[in-house]
Amino acid sequence: MAKPKVPVAVIMGSQSDWATMRHAVETLAALEVACEARIVSAHRTPERLFDFARGAEAAGFDVIIAGAGGAAHLPGMTASMTNLPVLGVPIESAALKGMDSLLSIVQMPGGVPVGTLAIGKAGAINAAILAAAILARSDKALAARLAAFRKKQTDSVAETPRDEA
Numbered sequence: 001m002a003k004p005k006v007p008v009a010v011i012m013g014s015q016s017d018w019a020t021m022r023h024a025v026e027t028l029a030a031l032e033v034a035c036e037a038r039i040v041s042a043h044r045t046p047e048r049l050f051d052f053a054r055g056a057e058a059a060g061f062d063v064i065i066a067g068a069g070g071a072a073h074l075p076g077m078t079a080s081m082t083n084l085p086v087l088g089v090p091i092e093s094a095a096l097k098g099m100d101s102l103l104s105i106v107q108m109p110g111g112v113p114v115g116t117l118a119i120g121k122a123g124a125i126n127a128a129i130l131a132a133a134i135l136a137r138s139d140k141a142l143a144a145r146l147a148a149f150r151k152k153q154t155d156s157v158a159e160t161p162r163d164e165a
């Protein structure tokens with residue numbers, strides 16, 4: 001039997017990034033988008049990165065979400081080795097609050113793009129929604145799920161503030 005298609009790869013530089021990147025995986029699950037999560041580091045596991053990035057398209061992935069912190073070379077190095085869209089999530093670092101991660105990911109040289117999201121949890125969630133939006137252009141059922149997801153979010157915003165319990 002053919003392996004079911006997994007359109008999104010969620011990669012991260014370290015186990016310590018999982019607390020943030022799990023939000024991308026959970027958001028993809030809420031949208032019923034299959035993904036595979038892996039630890040891949042340009043610095044610590046360069047061969048794993050080369051194998052993953054060079055083989056990602058052939059492996060059937062359509063979008064890669066890459067989270068890394070500090071000297072966050074992972075998203076950019078991944079983008080250098082594949083034509084798939086790469087969405088970068090800057091992890092909030094302890095020393096510099098994620099500014100180092102953000103600037104490392106966002107300031108790519110012209111010609112090798114990484115779609116850079118916000119620092120931390122919001123960035124991980126938005127990377128998943130953006131990945132779904134990309135996939136939804138050629139998947140009507142996913143487009144409907146994404147529209148419902150966005151509507152539910154809109155409907156959940158009260159018009160007037162209330163005291164917190």
Ligand SMILES: Nc1c(C(=O)O)ncn1[C@@H]1O[C@H](COP(=O)(O)O)[C@@H](O)[C@H]1O
Pocket residue numbers: 012013014015016017040041042043044067068069070071072073074075091
């Ligand atoms: N930025 C990178 C890369 C990379 O870019 O290849 N590999 C690991 N790291 C980052 O190092 C931070 C600290 O990692 P540890 O907690 O394992 O020391 C993590 O946020 C990870 O993304």
